[in-house]
Amino acid sequence: MSILTPGPSAPVAAPAEQGVGPLLRAWRERRRISQLELALRAGSSARHISFVETGRSRPSEEMVLRLAEHLEVPVRERNALLLAAGYAPRYPETPLDDPSMGALRAGMERLIRGYEPYPALVVDARYDVVAANRGIAMLLEGVPEELLVPPLNAMRLTLHPRGLAPRIRNLREWRGHLLAQMERQIALHRSAPLRALYEEVAAYPVPRTAPDAEPEEPVPYFALPMQVEYEGRILSFISSISTFNTPMDVTVAELAIETFLPADPATVKHLQELMS
Numbered sequence: 001m002s003i004l005t006p007g008p009s010a011p012v013a014a015p016a017e018q019g020v021g022p023l024l025r026a027w028r029e030r031r032r033i034s035q036l037e038l039a040l041r042a043g044s045s046a047r048h049i050s051f052v053e054t055g056r057s058r059p060s061e062e063m064v065l066r067l068a069e070h071l072e073v074p075v076r077e078r079n080a081l082l083l084a085a086g087y088a089p090r091y092p093e094t095p096l097d098d099p100s101m102g103a104l105r106a107g108m109e110r111l112i113r114g115y116e117p118y119p120a121l122v123v124d125a126r127y128d129v130v131a132a133n134r135g136i137a138m139l140l141e142g143v144p145e146e147l148l149v150p151p152l153n154a155m156r157l158t159l160h161p162r163g164l165a166p167r168i169r170n171l172r173e174w175r176g177h178l179l180a181q182m183e184r185q186i187a188l189h190r191s192a193p194l195r196a197l198y199e200e201v202a203a204y205p206v207p208r209t210a211p212d213a214e215p216e217e218p219v220p221y222f223a224l225p226m227q228v229e230y231e232g233r234i235l236s237f238i239s240s241i242s243t244f245n246t247p248m249d250v251t252v253a254e255l256a257i258e259t260f261l262p263a264d265p266a267t268v269k270h271l272q273e274l275m276s
Helices: 020-030 035-042 046-056 061-070 075-085 101-114 134-139 152-157 171-189 191-202 263-273
Strands: 119-123 129-132 227-228 233-242 257-260
Touching: 020 046, 020 061, 020 075, 020 171, 035 046, 061 075, 075 227, 101 119, 101 129, 101 257, 119 134, 134 227, 134 263, 152 171, 152 233, 171 191, 171 257, 233 263, 257 263
Parallel strands: none
Antiparallel strands: 119 129, 119 257, 227 233, 233 257
């Protein structure tokens, strides 16, 4: 397992020529919040919010950040709002391989290594893999080399017809889950690279897979599992995604740690046997 060098980061969205007001209004409408509701949350008035959105009033730097917080604007886009309002960006974007990120890298390495034998990985906002443990490497055995050239992309590896897709027994359900997850991220981040990735993987043909295995005793899953075939057995995993609280750096804000929890006793037993 190692931290991989991520690809170039997406640029900060260029501020709208008409200023910060229309950007704030767009975020407010996207969140389906009225001017009055936003004013109450931010300790302001609906009149002031209206003046800011129409450009009649220039918000202070503190007000821009306060409105962004209550509108749940991603950190990268908060920088864009500040630029549009005439202020300097507040949040740096430090490369993950920068020496100052050493403690973060080491912490993520320990976390996903400690999760073995179960799979775990770290991805950025475009689902490029920046770290992975031996459990992930095991699942990727047999994937063509051209799909394993860095930067690895989790969505591409999973849904590509020569990637994991042919081995996922409940592919249609899992594919639908992943595409819906990407749609939510696109709505949140307004990322052109993420939109391009979505259009790419959504267009992949769905490979023919073996019929779903029927266990002797049905397993009562508590969430949708990914059921993947490995060495003639079906391994079932429940996915969990964690992010960092109150990030102060764009890079950190866009990292996500995904862990795959065994969904049944048979998967637990088989993975422990493999890793022993």
